[in-house]
Amino acid sequence: MYLNQISAPLIFAYTFFIIQILYALFTLILWIAWQKLPIYNPVTEGIVHTRISVIIVVRNEESNIIDLLNSLSHQTYPKHLFKVYIVDDFSTDATVSLLKHFQLTSPFPLQILELKAHPSAESINGNFKKKGIEWAISESDGELIVTTDGDCIVPADWLTTIASFQVKTNAQMICGAVTFSEPSIFAKIQAVEFASLIGSGAATLQIGIPTMCNAANLAFTRRAFIEVHGYKDTASTATGDDLFLMHKIYQTYPTQVHFLKQSQAIVLTQPQPNLVAFYQQRRRWASKWHLYSDWRVSAVAVFIFMNCLSLLASIPTLFINILPLIFFITGISLRWISEWVLLGSLLSFLKKRHLIVWIFPVQWIYPLYVVFFGLTAQKKGYSWKGRKLDQ
Structure with a gap:
């Protein structure tokens, strides 16, 4: 009543x-x-000998790719222990020519793969990035797979910190922090909003509900990728190469997926230049929410x-x-x-x-x-x- x-x-x-x-x-x-x-304190005693395969799928990154390559040149991790695989996703600009020119004098091992030369190039249906990562993994021999994007700049201790963290924690997947450069007011707003996404992903992972991660700063073991059958079951979606893989690895290794809380491993990426580009990016991100299995x-x-x-x-x-x-x-x-x-x-x-x-x-x-x-x-x-x- x-x-x-x-x-x-x-x-x-x-x-x-x-x-x-x-x-x-x-x-x-x-x-x-x-x-x-906890903030991770990188191991200083001893040397980590993990072989790393750095995989980057790029498309039309002529304005950013050299900055990324230069940042990889300054890695403190021994250059004989990592190799970079860059997969070109049908770029229509000068990305490939810039890559090939850099490759001539590259201070680190660099292999260029072009998706248009992939045996099943004509049958790729939307999942270009996942196909590129799978191809690079099949060509590589690293125990640890590390991914970033073509518009990123990685810090000098990036690979060293990731490798030592993986050895110390026996992580099967490592989610890293990403932040934006700030050339404008719009970029500053994006940086604040994106910080909330990075922090929410780290915090929810900490409490046992893995919600998000970012391929711009991600690492996983070859063993885990093979054991969860890579992108099988999500291969038909163009996005989610990071998030869906994290969910699958977490289901198999619930105590071995970690966030790397260390400033020496923060990757810098570019904000969207305008509202139209921002809209398309967030539409792409939002399009996968209904596919969550958890x-x-x-x-x-x-x-x-x-x-x-x-x-x-x-x-x-x-x-x-x-x-x-x-x-x-x-x-x-x-x-x-x-x-x-x-x-x-x-x-x-x-x-x-x-x-x-x-x-x-x-x-x-x-x-x-x-x-x-x-x-x-x-x-x-x-x-x-x-x-x-x-x-």
Whole structure:
């Protein structure tokens, strides 16, 4: 009887408030997990002799590829212990010619593979990157496979840190941190938002729910890749070469998938130059959420979407006296404070403390962004690097 007497506006107000409290608690749980994740101190005694195969699939990277190659030239890891395999994904610019010119004087072993020369090139249906990685793995002999992207710059101790971490932890997969350069205000906003993704991936992995990782800084053993049958079962999707592989390896080795929390292994990549490119990138990322095999990962995604949707829905109710102002201010304050705590820690680790002032504008943009891409992800198809994919 009492429940029937509660007005709809009051139900909405309490629902909104409870959702914001749950979100704040969830964010603080992520912060605690991040704080508990130990910073790895690279092994200094002894020498690691792990053979590494660095695999990079590139497409139309003429403006970035030389910077990546130069950063690989400065690796402190012994050059006789790693070999770089670059797979060209049907580039239409000068990427291949630049690679071949660099190869003539490369200070490290470098092999160039062109997907157009792959035996099954004509039958590749969307999964170009996965096919490229599989091909490079079949051509390589490294015990440890390390991947990055053509628009990245890797730090000098990148491979040394990854190799020693793998030996110390016996990890079958290592997820590394990635951050953006900041040539513009738009890039700064992307860097803050992306820091939340990197930190959330690390924290959820720490609590046993692997949600995300990034192929721009990823390592896994050849043994694990073979044991989980690589990209089998996900080969038909153009994206997810990192995330779906992590889920499969985690299912087989739940205690041997780790996040590498060490500033010497942070990879720098390029932000999207404009809103159109950003839209296509995030459409590509969002297109795979419905393929998650772990219900917990899907539940986290749905929870964040519903939280952002409730926040947006609450704003017009302020003007028609449905949601009391005190409920809105208290709820959003709890949300924002928890986000500042988490993002402040993440940006400090990523050496981006100067971006902390950009957290506030991101907090206004983020709910719109999540709801927009959550809805547009239902529509198939996106463009990426001059190629239209219907997935």
